[in-house]
Amino acid sequence: MEKPVALARPAVARQPREIVESFQGELIRKALHLLIALVPLLASYDLEATVALLAGGTLFYVLAEKLRIAGRTVFIISDLTIIASRERDRGRFVLGPVTLGVGALLALLLYPSTAAALAIYALAFGDGLASLAGNLLRTPRIPFTRGKTVAGSLACFVAVLLSSLRLTGSPLTALALAGIATALELVPLRDFDNLILPVGVGFFASRLLAA
Numbered sequence: 554m555e556k557p558v559a560l561a562r563p564a565v566a567r568q569p570r571e572i573v574e575s576f577q578g579e580l581i582r583k584a585l586h587l588l589i590a591l592v593p594l595l596a597s598y599d600l601e602a603t604v605a606l607l608a609g610g611t612l613f614y615v616l617a618e619k620l621r622i623a624g625r626t627v628f629i630i631s632d633l634t635i636i637a638s639r640e641r642d643r644g645r646f647v648l649g650p651v652t653l654g655v656g657a658l659l660a661l662l663l664y665p666s667t668a669a670a671l672a673i674y675a676l677a678f679g680d681g682l683a684s685l686a687g688n689l690l691r692t693p694r695i696p697f698t699r700g701k702t703v704a705g706s707l708a709c710f711v712a713v714l715l716s717s718l719r720l721t722g723s724p725l726t727a728l729a730l731a732g733i734a735t736a737l738e739l740v741p742l743r744d745f746d747n748l749i750l751p752v753g754v755g756f757f758a759s760r761l762l763a764a
Contacts, residue, residue, distance in 0.1 A: 581633060585653060586681030592657050593670035604661055611654035618646050652747035659748070664755040667720065668762055672755030674716040675734040680750055683709035683738055699741035710735045713754075726761050733757050 596603040617627035621634065622645075634647050653676070660672035687705030695701045714731035721727060737753045738746060 580685075582649065583681045583685045585650060586677050588677075589653060589657050589673060590677035592661070592673050593666070596661055596666065596669070600661065600666075604658065607654050607658045607661070611651055611658070614650050614654070622646055649744045649747065652744045656747040656751040660751040660755045663752065664759045665762075668755050668759035671717055671720060671730060671758040672751040674720070675713045675730070675754040676747060676751040678712035678716050679709040679731075679734045680738055680746060682712045695739065697741070698739050699743075701739050701741070706735050706739060709738045717758075721762070726758075729761060730754060730758055 592603060592607065595606070614630065617630040618634065620627055621631040626632070634650075656676055657673050660669045660676075663669075664672060683701075683705035686708035687700075687702040690702070690704035692702050692704040695703065695706065710731045713734040714727050717727035717730045718724060734750060734754050737750050740746060740749060742749060
């Protein structure tokens with residue numbers, strides 16, 4: 554007598570609570586990206602103090618994360634980190650805020666003020682809104698990019714285009730920087746795109762503005 558064939562179990566859909574928690578985490582991550590947009594304004598008043606603030610804040614976060622991993626919590630910081638962490642980061646050191654702070658810091662240290670501002674706005678608005686749009690809008694994924702989507706790339710392009718146009722007043726420069734930022738954002742480096750994006754955009758912005 555033949556044994557009955559076992560039916561394959563359907564994929565378990567995420568519960569509404571899991572979806573809400575995932576969206577809350579994404580909002581917190583992108584809020585951190587958007588807060589980085591304040592760095593050029595602060596730097597215009599006092600560059601050295603802004604560099605010290607970024608460096609100190611990044612080091613404080615590293616300490617708080619090490620304590621969290623060791624089982625000790627730091628008021629507010631550890632709770633926010635847990636909420637904002639992605640599934641792949643659970644139980645591990647959450648690297649995103651470190652690369653975010655270091656990326657903005659490198660832009661300030663490596664490039665003139667306008668190029669640095671363009672680089673940081675690309676990080677804040679381009680990368681930040683790309684991830685948010687990619688999660689909210691169900692559009693095709695781009696091959697070989699570890700899940701990057703058409704909606705995310707379009708959001709990055711438009712965000713960098715508008716911020717660059719506002720800062721430079723040059724449509725050609727804004728288009729070039731938007732294209733460069735979108736290409737860099739597609740590189741599948743996980744949290745390290747917080748480094749390559751501002752450094753790359755700042756490099757090209759400094760060359761284009763000097764031409």
